[in-house]
Amino acid sequence: MNPHPRLSINQATIKHASLREAIDATVRQGVQSIGLWREPVAKAGLAESARMLADSGLRFSSHCRGGFATMPEGPERRAALDDNRRAIDETATLAAAGADGSSASLIIVAGGIPEGSRDLVGARGRLEEAIAELAPEAHAAGVTLVLEPLHPMYASDRAVLSTLKQALDLADRVGSPAVGVVVDSFHVWWDPDAEEQIARAGRDRRIASYQVCDWATPLPADVLLSRHLPGAGVIDFARLTTWVNDAGYTGDVEVEVFNAELWAKGFDEAVADTVTAFGEHVSTHLAVPVHG
Amino acid sequence: MNPHPRLSINQATIKHASLREAIDATVRQGVQSIGLWREPVAKAGLAESARMLADSGLRFSSHCRGGFATMPEGPERRAALDDNRRAIDETATLAAAGADGSSASLIIVAGGIPEGSRDLVGARGRLEEAIAELAPEAHAAGVTLVLEPLHPMYASDRAVLSTLKQALDLADRVGSPAVGVVVDSFHVWWDPDAEEQIARAGRDRRIASYQVCDWATPLPADVLLSRHLPGAGVIDFARLTTWVNDAGYTGDVEVEVFNAELWAKGFDEAVADTVTAFGEHVSTHLAVPVHG
Numbered sequence: 001m002n003p004h005p006r007l008s009i010n011q012a013t014i015k016h017a018s019l020r021e022a023i024d025a026t027v028r029q030g031v032q033s034i035g036l037w038r039e040p041v042a043k044a045g046l047a048e049s050a051r052m053l054a055d056s057g058l059r060f061s062s063h064c065r066g067g068f069a070t071m072p073e074g075p076e077r078r079a080a081l082d083d084n085r086r087a088i089d090e091t092a093t094l095a096a097a098g099a100d101g102s103s104a105s106l107i108i109v110a111g112g113i114p115e116g117s118r119d120l121v122g123a124r125g126r127l128e129e130a131i132a133e134l135a136p137e138a139h140a141a142g143v144t145l146v147l148e149p150l151h152p153m154y155a156s157d158r159a160v161l162s163t164l165k166q167a168l169d170l171a172d173r174v175g176s177p178a179v180g181v182v183v184d185s186f187h188v189w190w191d192p193d194a195e196e197q198i199a200r201a202g203r204d205r206r207i208a209s210y211q212v213c214d215w216a217t218p219l220p221a222d223v224l225l226s227r228h229l230p231g232a233g234v235i236d237f238a239r240l241t242t243w244v245n246d247a248g249y250t251g252d253v254e255v256e257v258f259n260a261e262l263w264a265k266g267f268d269e270a271v272a273d274t275v276t277a278f279g280e281h282v283s284t285h286l287a288v289p290v291h292g
Numbered sequence: 293m294n295p296h297p298r299l300s301i302n303q304a305t306i307k308h309a310s311l312r313e314a315i316d317a318t319v320r321q322g323v324q325s326i327g328l329w330r331e332p333v334a335k336a337g338l339a340e341s342a343r344m345l346a347d348s349g350l351r352f353s354s355h356c357r358g359g360f361a362t363m364p365e366g367p368e369r370r371a372a373l374d375d376n377r378r379a380i381d382e383t384a385t386l387a388a389a390g391a392d393g394s395s396a397s398l399i400i401v402a403g404g405i406p407e408g409s410r411d412l413v414g415a416r417g418r419l420e421e422a423i424a425e426l427a428p429e430a431h432a433a434g435v436t437l438v439l440e441p442l443h444p445m446y447a448s449d450r451a452v453l454s455t456l457k458q459a460l461d462l463a464d465r466v467g468s469p470a471v472g473v474v475v476d477s478f479h480v481w482w483d484p485d486a487e488e489q490i491a492r493a494g495r496d497r498r499i500a501s502y503q504v505c506d507w508a509t510p511l512p513a514d515v516l517l518s519r520h521l522p523g524a525g526v527i528d529f530a531r532l533t534t535w536v537n538d539a540g541y542t543g544d545v546e547v548e549v550f551n552a553e554l555w556a557k558g559f560d561e562a563v564a565d566t567v568t569a570f571g572e573h574v575s576t577h578l579a580v581p582v583h584g
Contacts, residue, residue: 118528120481153445155482156526157509166484189412190447192458217449221513234448236410 003275004283008033008061010211010256011040013274014267019044023056025267029275033059033101033252036094038087046090050097060098061105061252062146062182062209063091068111069130070123070160077126080111084134092141103251104143105208107182109150110161123160132174139178146180146208147171151187153223164188164197171206180208183244184256186215186227189235195243202247210244212237212282213257220260227257229277241285253282295567296575300325300353302503302548303332305566306559311336315348317559321567325351325393325544328386330379338382342389352390353397353544354438354474354501355383360403361422362415362452369418372403376426384433395543396435397500399474401442402453415452424466431470438472438500439463443479445515456480456489463498472500475536476548478507478519481527487535494539502536504529504574505549512552519549521566522573533577542579545570 009026011017011034017025019040026034034053041049041063053060066087071077087106095104110127113120131145138145147167150159161167164181171179181201188194201207214233219226230237255274262270301318303309303326309317311332318326326345333341333355345352358379363369379398387396402419405412423437430437439459442451453459456473463471473493480486493499506525511518522529547566554562 113526118526120526120528121531124484151444152482153443153511153515156507162482163484169484190444190454192416192455192461215448219445219511219515223445223511223515234405234410234412236412239413 001276001279003029003031004278004286005032006251006253006286007031007275007278007283008035008059008252008254009271009274010035010062010064010254011037012064013255013257013262014270015258015263017267019049019052021267023052023058025271026058027056028268029271031271031275033061035062035064035254035256036060037064038090041090041094046093050093053094054097057099059100059252060094060102061254062103063087063094063106065107065109066145067108070111070126071114072126081130081133084130085137088134088138088141088143091143103208105146105180106138106143107146107148107209109148110159112155112157112160120155120160127160128170128173131170131179135174135176135178139176144178144180144208146182148182148184149187163191163193164201165193168197168201168204168206171204180206182209182211183207184211185235185237185240186213189215189240194240198243198247202249207244207247207249209251209254210249211254211256212278213255225258225260227259229257229259229262229274230255230281231277237281238285241282245285245287250287253286293568293571295321295323296570296578297324298543298545298578299323299567299570299575300327300351300544300546301563301566302327302354302356302546303329304356305547305549305554306562307550307555309559311341311344313559315344315350317563318350319348320560321563323563323567325353327354327356327546327548328352329356330382333382333386338385342385345386346389349391351392351544352386352394353546354395355379355386355398357399357401358437359400362403362418363406364418373422373425376422377429380426380430380433380435383435387435395500397438397472398430398435399438399440399501401440402451404447404449404452412447412452419452420462420465423462423471427466427468427470431468436470436472436500438474440474440476441479455483455485456493457485460489460493460496460498463496472498474501474503475499476503477527477529477532478505481507481532486532490535490539494541499536499539499541501543501546502541503546503548504570505547517550517552519551521549521551521554521569522547523569529573530577533574537577537579545574545578
């Protein structure tokens with residue numbers, strides 16, 4: 001199967017690959033775009049990572065991740081915000097190294113309720129303050145802070161940002177064009193407001209990424225690893241993808257799957273499986289690609 | 293600690309108790325109200341259950357549960373709706389047997405997406421048709437169909453009804469005073485719209501029950517058993533309870549905990565633990581009780 005031109009392999013899908021291995025497998029399988037994570041980039045070094053990316057001819061679709069900024073003011077919070085600043089710089093560098101059509105998108109995972117606290121509302125407020133502080137710097141660097149609402153089952157320990165509506169409301173209040181959102185199928189598929197909020201995100205020009213993976217039950221013991229390739233679960237990708245199309249999103253579509261079985265495969269095989277699943281369950285519902 | 297007069301023990305909290313044992317432990321611990329499940333009532337027989345309840349002097353706060361009506365038209369759906377009709381009758385009988393202040397509340401759990409389907413939107417539509425069909429019959433019987441939005445992590449396999457807003461929108465469209473909602477802390481605590489939707493539910497006179505248990509991570513392997521006594525997790529009961537108060541709810545507050553450790557205890561000890569947890573984490577935030 002020829003990979004769809006808008007497909008991007010998120011590196012988490014082949015988590016155990018080095019950046020070199022991830023780029024090589026992606027190129028070998030004919031995929032045109034890749035989404036990266038900070039740890040493998042740091043391991044290779046930023047300058048060398050940018051060189052590898054430029055040489056590969058791949059587009060760069062997102063950098064994962066910033067955020068984790070729900071703690072109260074103090075040294076820990078300042079360190080977290082400084083780390084976000086480094087992530088913004090990395091994103092700008094990698095986007096410049098990617099092929100035409102790359103996105104300077106830094107995925108933002110909110111962070112959970114600080115240990116020992118029950119103040120969800122306060123944690124949400126501090127996330128918003130962090131985004132407001134970082135947005136002008138991101139804007140100056142040409143980077144979009146891409147808010148990722150996570151499934152509500154992660155609200156306590158990973159992301160106090162739980163719905164697209166909440167993310168878009170936050171973006172409205174911050175009022176910066178450098179704040180976007182990602183529509184991640186795994187996190188939003190259940191949301192009765194998803195259609196309405198995806199349309200709103202399109203009108204507001206906030207959709208910075210569309211990520212796909214599937215939801216299946218029963219959940220595994222580690223709910224972080226409960227994601228599946230499209231088609232292996234219950235998500236209605238025809239409907240969801242149509243909503244994202246109708247909202248005007250024409251950029252890369254990342255497959256981001258955390259799945260122990262997929263991780264156990266060879267990198268080329270895992271990418272090939274991803275190409276097939278995407279081709280069968282997602283790409284047929286995508287609008288005409290804009291990338292060459 | 294004296295049990296709060298609005299506390300109700302949901303029988304699921306002492307799951308392995310027979311109805312006789314559950315009633316006896318509840319009375320012995322000085323609790324004034326109980327919420328029942330259909331299976332133990334069926335085991336004791338409805339008439340005998342009503343007698344035991346009447347003799348106990350307890351209020352009856354809810355009957356669990358109806359619903360599971362998301363399948364397409366056909367014999368299976370007709371059987372499910374007929375079973376809901378029996379549940380409505382049981383609820384009316386038990387409410388009449390309970391002490392003054394009892395509620396004729398039948399908890400409705402939606403049911404998941406039918407096996408082999410990905411049509412979440414369709415399943416939600418069929419739930420609504422079922423409620424519309426049953427509401428006049430419930431109204432005639434003096435019973436409230438209490439829609440329970442379940443946490444979105446159950447959206448695929450247990451309840452396509454995921455938020456208070458979705459439940460209230462459905463109730464509006466059905467347009468019957470016999471449709472209510474339950475605010476269950478475990479299911480709604482994460483919802484950024486919870487405050488607004490609880491207030492709306494109060495204005496619309498739809499709050500038929502307030503159920504409390506706590507959320508803690510990491511989730512256990514069986515996510516159905518991830519509930520804890522209030523205080524053992526991250527839910528901000530002060531804030532949530534204030535919202536429910538402010539919405540004008542003055543009825544019983546059920547503790548409904550599915551927890552293997554609690555189930556392993558003796559029934560009296562489990563009820564006593566529940567009384568204590570409720571007293572420390574919930575009742576201090578409750579408005580003045582209306583029950584005698």
